Amino acid sequence: MTFKVFVDGQEGTTGLRIHEYLAARSDIEVLKIDADKRKDPAERSRLLNAADVAFLCLPDVASREAAFMVNNDRTCLIDASTAHRTAPGWAFGLPELAKGQRGAIQASKRIANPGCHASAFILAVRPLVDAGLLPREAAVSATSITGYSGGGKSMIAEYEQQPLPEHLKAPRPYGLGLKHKHLPEMMAHTGLAAPPVFMPIVSSFYKGLAVSVPLQLSQLKPGTTPEAVHAALAAHYAGERFIRVMPLRDAATLENGFFDVQACNDTNRVDLFVFASPDDKDGQVLLISRLDNLGKGASGAAVQSMNVHLGLDEALGLV
Numbered sequence: 001m002t003f004k005v006f007v008d009g010q011e012g013t014t015g016l017r018i019h020e021y022l023a024a025r026s027d028i029e030v031l032k033i034d035a036d037k038r039k040d041p042a043e044r045s046r047l048l049n050a051a052d053v054a055f056l057c058l059p060d061v062a063s064r065e066a067a068f069m070v071n072n073d074r075t076c077l078i079d080a081s082t083a084h085r086t087a088p089g090w091a092f093g094l095p096e097l098a099k100g101q102r103g104a105i106q107a108s109k110r111i112a113n114p115g116c117h118a119s120a121f122i123l124a125v126r127p128l129v130d131a132g133l134l135p136r137e138a139a140v141s142a143t144s145i146t147g148y149s150g151g152g153k154s155m156i157a158e159y160e161q162q163p164l165p166e167h168l169k170a171p172r173p174y175g176l177g178l179k180h181k182h183l184p185e186m187m188a189h190t191g192l193a194a195p196p197v198f199m200p201i202v203s204s205f206y207k208g209l210a211v212s213v214p215l216q217l218s219q220l221k222p223g224t225t226p227e228a229v230h231a232a233l234a235a236h237y238a239g240e241r242f243i244r245v246m247p248l249r250d251a252a253t254l255e256n257g258f259f260d261v262q263a264c265n266d267t268n269r270v271d272l273f274v275f276a277s278p279d280d281k282d283g284q285v286l287l288i289s290r291l292d293n294l295g296k297g298a299s300g301a302a303v304q305s306m307n308v309h310l311g312l313d314e315a316l317g318l319v
Contacts, residue, residue: 009057017299045069093305115182116297120211120289127236141197147207208262209293226276268300
């Protein structure tokens with residue numbers, strides 16, 4: 001069976017990557033819009049309504065407008081913007097989130113694709129909340145370092161200047177107003193009662209992302225050990241093909257002495273780590289979640305949700 005797919009916003013970073021994923025698929029017919037009609041509402045509406053699945057790779061306002069253009073009950077929308085990630089009636093496009101999430105994605109005609117930072121954070125924290133180890137009321141913080149491709153075409157152009165300006169050679173923290181657009185979904189889909197204190201950092205590499213979440217064991221359920229934290233992650237993701245829970249205090253990483261932020265690039269994989277001091281006397285654990293911000297952090301996740309919705313092998317076309 002062939003499915004018709006339309007990418008609204010096909011010239012953006014996420015849209016282009018989705019096209020790359022779909023290009024090798026014999027089961028997908030990609031509906032194309034003529035370059036001179038990309039902003040023509042009538043033509044966009046026609047293609048949106050002709051598609052079995054339409055990806056919205058647009059700014060928030062434009063995504064909301066596109067959603068209103070669909071006037072049938074058949075087209076499934078997968079929105080890559082921030083617009084619908086906590087909206088009622090929209091399934092959150094993270095199949096590994098919890099039991100029943102795949103069923104929700106398959107049943108829904110409205111799917112909100114997670115943000116890259118949010119995906120990494122949620123996948124690290126949600127299992128601890130679900131297991132009762134991390135109280136919903138806990139005060140949590142997180143730091144994320146990401147490649148510049150996450151900023152879209154304008155940031156990519158900025159970082160690909162030659163010669164590269166000095167101020168772009170060093171990592172740059174941002175979101176310092178503590179109102180990052182991913183915070184609502186980071187709270188809503190972990191079950192936390194308050195948003196984390198979150199500091200993202202962009203640096204001068206193209207792609208790759210790692211979110212770190214430091215926790216005091218005193219914040220967790222009394223008696224919780226690093227082993228219990230690791231076991232909760234392993235149990236939550238048992239059998240998941242795209243989630244790897246790495247060994248506790250991952251020896252390969254510790255031997256190298258540095259964490260490789262880019263090791264999941266060009267995959268749809270997420271690697272989860274739990275680090276702690278050897279004797280646990282410090283009473284601390286450090287969670288790190290690693291992914292490709294253009295893969296599982298954006299386009300790969302969108303294609304995975306499409307596969308789930310259509311009842312296909314969810315790894316089809318992904319690595």
